[in-house]
Amino acid sequence: MRLGTLKGQGGAVLTDDGAYLLPDGLTVGDLLAQGLERTLEHGSTAARGSPLPYGPESLELPYFPTSVRDFVTFESHVEGVRRSIEGSPGVPEAWYDAPTFYFTNPHALYGPGQPIPKPERCHALDYEMEVGAVVGPDLEIVGYTIVNDWSARDIQAREMQVGLGPAKGKDFATSIGPWVVTADELAPYLTDDGFLDLDCQAFVNGERLGHDRLSHMRWTFAEMVAYAVRDSVVKPGDLLASGTTGGGGCLAELWGRNGERTPPPLEIGDVVRLEVEGIGTLEAAIA
């Protein structure tokens, strides 16, 4: 089941026949926080109503996560990015210990198609192709969405020298969408090891720069949740993002491999499109 939010109308079940609004002003976030079973029940009931026509331009941010943890689970991303951002080769030994993450700004979220303002002082703007999992009340994964963790590489490189991780380099925008696909729909893509074997592609102005499979994560989403909750609190509605894929999941990885900023940083007018098998397409222009 696909759950999205229609501009000015609210949460809806999205089907090929149209959009079915959720009853009683229920938001997609309210629904997901109740867990997979209740989400599917409520969604099925809603889908007995009459469908509204909708298109990609009708959709806004699918839901407001209660917090956003961004992990770093693709080894080839770490390798490439470290070379271009931190100037050091290889993967730190500690990376293999556990699925490390940071919390990003929960207030600067952008929906599908929503233009991303380029930070004024940024001369090295980048995209990051990721998949995010929405957690339910029993810490099970209720659904998945596409995440673009926009990054100002020049600002990030400088501030990360302080040791606290990225702040202004990433707090200006995170795109999420176009909708949330419930976990049951992606079950056919699960490998025996619990990874989702989804094809992921990133395009800049129509040219494919990134291509990887989500199953190249080192840890499963379930392992990420288990790590996040250890000695701590994960709440229903929290979004846990995979971290950037390899294979050109961001420009900085390619810069690290190429030894120069080729392809060039994003500029105003550029359009970035992320396509993830089984989920959909998340696109935005730089404004």
Add this chain to the structure above:
Amino acid sequence: MRLGTLKGQGGAVLTDDGAYLLPDGLTVGDLLAQGLERTLEHGSTAARGSPLPYGPESLELPYFPTSVRDFVTFESHVEGVRRSIEGSPGVPEAWYDAPTFYFTNPHALYGPGQPIPKPERCHALDYEMEVGAVVGPDLEIVGYTIVNDWSARDIQAREMQVGLGPAKGKDFATSIGPWVVTADELAPYLTDDGFLDLDCQAFVNGERLGHDRLSHMRWTFAEMVAYAVRDSVVKPGDLLASGTTGGGGCLAELWGRNGERTPPPLEIGDVVRLEVEGIGTLEAAIA
């Protein structure tokens, strides 16, 4: 004006005569998000009612911040901690650029007196003495509270090698309280440069280990807010914490200076008390 939350009763104005509950189930967070003027108006109206007796044990988390940014604004803290956590001397040049911060877990907040569970794998538990500012709707500072950013130094040292900053080393607990003091009350402590000249003391089991002045911050709270909102979003109710004071604002600073883990890491049963002039006392035991 002091605003706190009484266990099982809700938000209240706290005075020497007793506690005056806020009307209509209004929480302290609801009030603060309306800005200083409305907070003082509503609070004054509430204080015309009849006071309830209360003591330190009556109080819980004063309010739920919409997000928590933790800064690092004390130079002597950076210097000492880097030596013990990262094994490198001195302050990174980039630290002087701007008030860097990270987002911490908004779900693992503890109120005054609430025991802090020691993370199971942690053998180097530490406190961090800080002051936090609550932001209002016009990005003005509505009030201040004391913050203890509990830290698992061994876990933190290892995971920070990945470059994303602290995650499990700090996401298990942050204490906030005992109440929020509105900004007008602390105006007499403001220096000409806009710093709050408050005496800050940290005690472990009654022994004073930390002593610094809040005016030793390199950036004012207003400068921190301005930096946080640049190209981004700060919402009413967000908490911006000063970062740890110098002068023993945490054990790791002392470990760096002493070249060994003396005084020893916190153990179950230890009691940490933070006293900040003009605000109050925030105390918790390790459980």
